[in-house]
Amino acid sequence: MRPATVVGLLVLLLGIQPITTDLYLPALPMLQRELGAGMPATQLTLSALIIAFGLAQLVAGPLADRHGRRPVLLVGLAAYALASLGAALSPSIEALVAWRVLQGVAMAASVTGARSILRDLYEPREGAQVMSRAMGGLGVIALLSPLAGGLIAQHAGWHAALAVLAAFGAATLAAVALCYVETVPRRDPCATRLAPLARNWAIVLAHPGFRAWAGLSALAYGGLFVVLAGSSFVYIEVLGVSRIGYGALMAGNGLAYVVGTVVCRRWLVRHGLRATVRRGAWFSLAGGLGMALLALGGLAGVAGLFACQCLFALGHGVHQPCGQAGAVGPFPEKAGTAASLSGFLMMLSAFGVGLWMGTALDGTVRPLAYGLGVFGCAIALVAWTLVQRDGEPAARPAPAGGAVSP
Template sequence: MTAGTIVLLLSLLLGLQPITTDLYLPALPALTSSFGAPMAQAQLTLTALLLAFGVSQLVWGPLSDRFGRKPILLTGLGAYVLAGVGSTLAPSMMALIVWRAVQGAAMGAAVMCARAIVRDLYAPTQGARVMSKALSGLGVIALLSAPLGGLLTEVFNWRAAMLVLALFGALCLGLIASRFEETLQQQNPKAMQITTLLATWKLILRHPTFLAFSALSAASYGGLFTFLATSSFVFMNVLGLSKTGYGALMALNSLVYVAGTFLCRHWLPRFGVRRAVKWAGMLSLAGGTLMAVPSLMGVQNIWAILPAQLLFMMGHGVHQPCGQSGAVGPFPQAAGAASAMNGFLMMLVAFAMGSWLGTHMDGSVKPLTLGVWFWTAWIALSAWTLVQKYGEPTLCRNQTA
């Protein structure tokens, strides 16, 4: 595979995550009304997807170390397409929640394999640069997702947005089947044995570099998830923004994220991973603070939130490529298991936050603003302490799987 093909495929695989979440965010209020369901159940269509996404990676990761990346990608993408069709035809909110959980589990195979492929092919520092390129592609997909979702919901209904997800999954499936070449150099026949698996997870969870970068990526994703889970209700129901306006706002959010990935590639050769993350931590904390303080003073308008959110997204564009590649870096022979554990921890944070938000949406902007502020504090703490101390990538020589 050429370098361009690798980046394209990685962008599509990683892009499954934002398109699966962002495309239907403008449809959430309409979806809730369509089924006559409470807001908490609508939130479950997102939190169930993300919980299944996180847990499934713990299975997909060792499977990919055992059988290779391509068989797992084909299986996962096939299931994703099926779940997309099921979501489109769902007759009730409960059926939709079930199909979205299946879709999340299938999505786990694609995203986990993408992170593992980066470690299969590149050393940690180069991997961060390649990951930032792939996440630029992810940002473009995210940029288009919310406006497209808003347009589809406005012109047709929420089911049209779900159908587009099935079509996107089918595109990814076709490209992986025809263009992807296996990147795992040596399969591990013991990767799925329970004793081997437990020993591998123990080794990964005790490695300080993995913990440092996982803390960073999980906190950064926690902030993003808080915004995604609350933004459609806050901006449309509380602040009165139209579906089209909300889609444009989300597109701007994604555009700044893409700019952040470019900033990451600019900083990495000049400052290295640790200093890049350190500077990005300042952007994140500044954004969270500038967002929270006006809301605590009773200010509720778009311009009190949006500029601060864009600062957060700029930092997010640095933290995610550095955090995801840095967490997997010490484990070249267990990249699937390490990628899976990193993804699981991110989704565990998202599920916990989603569960809290489901009972604390109070008709104000505070669940969004204070939630993001909370996570930016953890981002800064991780970036300025753990990553500075343990962020130098070193190989783990005693890998079990």
């Protein structure tokens, strides 16, 4: 495959995650009213998706190591398109949550496959540069999704917003079927056997570099999920922004993320992985802590919140390419397993945020602002300590032996 083809496929495979979460955000308050759902049940349409996504990655990664990336991607994307159609036709909140769970399971194949392909083809530093290019395209999807979702929800309702996901899944399925050439270096017939799988998990989790990079990614995504789970209610219900206006704000947030990926690429060439993350942590800290201080001082208007949110998004554009490439870097023979564990930790962080948001949203800006403040501080702490100490992928090779035999 040509490099441009690889980047294009990564954009689609990774982009399935933000479009699934972001496109219907402007429709959440409308969905809640039309289905007569409470706040916890409405938040469950996000948090159930995320925990299913996280758990399924633990299976999707080893399956891709055993059978190859291509069959897992094709089955997963077909299931995603079907689940998205079911979600669009849901008559109740319970049915919608069930279809969102299936969406999350199917989405795991796409995202885990993309991270595994990255390690199949590139070494960690080069992989981070390629991932930052792909995440620039992913950022465009994140930029357009809430804006398109606001327009669709305003004029056609929340069912139509969810129907777009089925079309995106079908298009991605076609792209993989037509363009993707298998990249797995060597299929591991033992990858899905319980005892070898447990030993592989233990090897990956014991690696200090993995813990540093996976921890950074988990915290960065947890902070992002604070915005995903809480911003529509804060901006629309508390601050009186229209659905289309909210979509425009989230599009601006996506643009800041794209800028962050561009900054990441430039810093990687000049400074390397660890120094890039060390610099990016200032964006995360300034955005999160700034929003918390605005809320604490009673100064949290739309402009101030949005400015801090964009600073945090800049940092996210730096941390995610580096974190995801760094987490799989030490494990060329177990890329699927490492990618699945990293992804599971990210989704576990997001699931916790979703459960908390379901009870914490109180008609004020405080849950959004304080939540982002906590994550901004935690990201900076990990970026300046664990990543600097253990985050050079080549410094600590994984234990010898490649795939574990039974």
